[in-house]
Amino acid sequence: MDVRALLKDAGLAAFVTFMLALPMIGFQTVDVSGGVGITVVTRFGDVAISVVLVFFGRLALSLLQQSNWRLPLLALSAGIALGLPLLKTQAHYPVITWLTVIASAVIAIRAAWLTFDVSGVVGRDESNRMGDAAAFVGRWFGPVFVVFALIFPFLPTTSRYVLDLGILVLTYVMLGWGLNVVVGLAGLLDLGYVAFYAVGAYSYAIIARDFGLTFWACLPLAGLFAAFFGVILGFPVLRLRGDYLAIVTLGFGEIIRIVLLNWTSFSGGPNGISGVPRPSFLGMPFHPNPPEGTTSFHQFFNIDFSAEHRIVFLYYLILVLALVTNFFTLRIRRLPIGRAWEALREDEIACRALGINPTNTKLTAFAIGAMFAGFAGAFFATRQGFISPESFSFIESAVILAIVVLGGMGSQIGVVLAAILLIGIPEFFRELAQFRMLAFGAAMVGIMIWRPRGLLAHRDPSIRLADSAGAGR
Amino acid sequence: MLTIRGVSTSYGHIQALHGVDIEVRKGEIVTLIGANGAGKTTLLMTICGNPRATGGRILFEDRDISQAPTFEIVRMGIAQAPEGRRIFPRMTVLENLQMGATVADPAHFDEDCTRVFKLFPILDERKAQRAGTLSGGEQQMLSIGRALMSRPRLLLLDEPSLGLAPMIVKQIFSVIRDINEREGMTVFLVEQNAFHALKLAHRGYVLANGRVVLQGTGAELLANREVRAAYLEGGH
Numbered sequence: 001m002d003v004r005a006l007l008k009d010a011g012l013a014a015f016v017t018f019m020l021a022l023p024m025i026g027f028q029t030v031d032v033s034g035g036v037g038i039t040v041v042t043r044f045g046d047v048a049i050s051v052v053l054v055f056f057g058r059l060a061l062s063l064l065q066q067s068n069w070r071l072p073l074l075a076l077s078a079g080i081a082l083g084l085p086l087l088k089t090q091a092h093y094p095v096i097t098w099l100t101v102i103a104s105a106v107i108a109i110r111a112a113w114l115t116f117d118v119s120g121v122v123g124r125d126e127s128n129r130m131g132d133a134a135a136f137v138g139r140w141f142g143p144v145f146v147v148f149a150l151i152f153p154f155l156p157t158t159s160r161y162v163l164d165l166g167i168l169v170l171t172y173v174m175l176g177w178g179l180n181v182v183v184g185l186a187g188l189l190d191l192g193y194v195a196f197y198a199v200g201a202y203s204y205a206i207i208a209r210d211f212g213l214t215f216w217a218c219l220p221l222a223g224l225f226a227a228f229f230g231v232i233l234g235f236p237v238l239r240l241r242g243d244y245l246a247i248v249t250l251g252f253g254e255i256i257r258i259v260l261l262n263w264t265s266f267s268g269g270p271n272g273i274s275g276v277p278r279p280s281f282l283g284m285p286f287h288p289n290p291p292e293g294t295t296s297f298h299q300f301f302n303i304d305f306s307a308e309h310r311i312v313f314l315y316y317l318i319l320v321l322a323l324v325t326n327f328f329t330l331r332i333r334r335l336p337i338g339r340a341w342e343a344l345r346e347d348e349i350a351c352r353a354l355g356i357n358p359t360n361t362k363l364t365a366f367a368i369g370a371m372f373a374g375f376a377g378a379f380f381a382t383r384q385g386f387i388s389p390e391s392f393s394f395i396e397s398a399v400i401l402a403i404v405v406l407g408g409m410g411s412q413i414g415v416v417l418a419a420i421l422l423i424g425i426p427e428f429f430r431e432l433a434q435f436r437m438l439a440f441g442a443a444m445v446g447i448m449i450w451r452p453r454g455l456l457a458h459r460d461p462s463i464r465l466a467d468s469a470g471a472g473r
Numbered sequence: 474m475l476t477i478r479g480v481s482t483s484y485g486h487i488q489a490l491h492g493v494d495i496e497v498r499k500g501e502i503v504t505l506i507g508a509n510g511a512g513k514t515t516l517l518m519t520i521c522g523n524p525r526a527t528g529g530r531i532l533f534e535d536r537d538i539s540q541a542p543t544f545e546i547v548r549m550g551i552a553q554a555p556e557g558r559r560i561f562p563r564m565t566v567l568e569n570l571q572m573g574a575t576v577a578d579p580a581h582f583d584e585d586c587t588r589v590f591k592l593f594p595i596l597d598e599r600k601a602q603r604a605g606t607l608s609g610g611e612q613q614m615l616s617i618g619r620a621l622m623s624r625p626r627l628l629l630l631d632e633p634s635l636g637l638a639p640m641i642v643k644q645i646f647s648v649i650r651d652i653n654e655r656e657g658m659t660v661f662l663v664e665q666n667a668f669h670a671l672k673l674a675h676r677g678y679v680l681a682n683g684r685v686v687l688q689g690t691g692a693e694l695l696a697n698r699e700v701r702a703a704y705l706e707g708g709h
Contacts, residue, residue, distance in 0.1 A: 339568065349559060355623060
């Protein structure tokens with residue numbers, strides 16, 4: 001073991017930390033009381049702590065390569081990760097404490113990995129190991145997720161805030177699954193997916209406002225309109241691939257948003273549309289005093305009115321919509337059209353040589369992906385009660401695409417994990433205040449380093465060996 | 474069965490084929506040999522309608538297919554194992570075969586699979602494996618097997634020997650002879666490996682600079698001094 005090299009390496013890491021921490025952590029601007037200006041507060045103590053922490057963390061990571069150091073390091077880091085939250089340091093140094101805990105936990109996991117899983121590392125290639133893990137996650141966690149999602153609203157820890165967050169995450173899960181059809185399966189990079197979300201939302205809002213149709217009547221219409229727009233977008237981009245396709249879809253997304261922003265008589269322009277009708281449960285509204293001639297939900301079931309009924313109903317609504325999307329995608333992958341999408345992603349020329357019509361194949365992918373965005377859009381409108389073009393900016397498309405890519409293109413469970421990570425984690429990091437986005441960014445960088453092909457970059461064959469004993473299907 | 478009459482093809486301003494005439498009769502193996510850039514692959518792609526012929530006519534079973542889109546041509550009974558194999562690397566061997574059966578009746582699938590596995594037993598062993606992990610020779614076998622899945626009446630092969638070890642080339646060529654002799658499959662074979670191709674083929678054409686310069690039976694061409702000098706010199 002080369003002690004000098006180890007110290008040099010750790011020292012270098014500590015130096016980099018110092019250079020970064022000095023301006024970012026060392027100085028803080030604070031409002032002077034009375035609002036007359038700001039003053040600078042120095043926090044050199046925190047800088048020193050960071051530098052020391054990074055030094056020892058780096059040293060620990062390097063020492064992990066030596067097998068006889070693994071167990072003591074595992075014990076030490078696990079001890080710090082578990083013990084530190086019990087100490088009173090939290091109150092004084094919340095950020096530093098939590099960073100130490102997270103870093104120790106990472107080192108502990110790494111040490112445990114190396115200690116107990118050496119056989120897995122030797123002799124099997126990375127993609128295979130990831131594939132096994134992903135297949136395992138898919139088989140066991142899928143049903144567990146569904147069951148958890150079903151009982152989620154009734155868990156004692158679920159507050160209204162958490163339930164709202166659950167609805168938000170599920171909305172993005174559904175959008176991710178919808179975009180997965182276009183990007184993950186058919187391999188068409190779509191940067192303007194939010195346009196179809198907008199079409200669905202505005203379709204519902206306008207049809208419900210002007211024609212008085214209920215949510216359930218509007219839902220298929222919203223999907224239909226969105227699918228129609230999917231085909232409209234599909235035609236001009238049929239011949240494009242890769243970067244060029246991405247640019248045109250990006251433009252399409254912006255066109256929809258800008259039209260909505262400027263066509264005031266139709267969409268209300270920047271003011272949006274307010275008073276979008278709320279959904280009802282089999283025609284029964286969620287309202288303390290329902291209008292004449294209707295029975296409210298709480299009256300029918302003879303329970304006290306609670307505003308939470310509607311939230312729980314919305315939660316189950318989006319859960320069902322998302323699961324339908326998932327089920328549909330899983331089924332269609334095994335049908336000729338789904339297989340054709342995947343083949344098209346792999347090699348368009350080969351597809352043509354096998355008698356696949358690429359035009360129809362691409363258009364159906366766009367249409368079906370858009371349809372699910374349309375459903376999600378209608379849900380969004382009824383949940384918010386108010387929509388405006390601001391909700392459909394490019395950043396939404398980027399987030400949805402990030403969910404698909406981060407999850408591992410084409411992986412259904414991966415989308416769920418990525419949506420929880422991308423939508424849920426920033427909420428959980430709120431306690432970190434201004435460091436929230438920093439932690440979020442660090443998480444993203446970490447994932448891209450350890451999982452460069454996405455969280456679960458695994459493709460399940462659409463026909464399995466067991467099904468095909470004797471070369472059948 | 475396949476009649477190519479005066480076909481010309483261009484890429485933009487560059488004309489790749491200048492009035493090519495080729496005839497493939499039912500039950501034959503016909504080979505097209507030529508140097509790099511002679512236009513062999515272009516001719517094969519033109520038969521499949523990508524790129525379209527700018528002049529001349531291509532008749533398949535007496536129907537003009539020169540204006541039909543590629544996927545329609547495949548449905549008429551022409552299958553192609555394209556240059557560079559072009560298998561679907563992330564899909565399994567079995568899924569690749571399934572894609573080959575896109576235009577075939579699903580009822581035949583099991584039977585056709587068995588037939589392909591009989592021709593290439595290695596594919597049977599590898600059927601659950603991702604196609605991208607196969608060796609070059611296995612990928613070529615998969616490419617040919619995939620083309621056979623559509624039950625074509627005419628099989629187009631583009632350089633099946635490209636980049637393969639001599640042993641594998643021999644094996645693949647013997648399978649081509651097999652499907653021709655036992656099943657009466659008509660084969661149009663484009664090759665650089667002139668020696669093997671001419672030995673296998675009933676008739677052959679030599680293409681140079683987008684024109685057919687020589688034609689005859691395989692044996693005739695093998696004995697031809699020009700062919701020997703240009704394509705067979707220095708072994709095979």
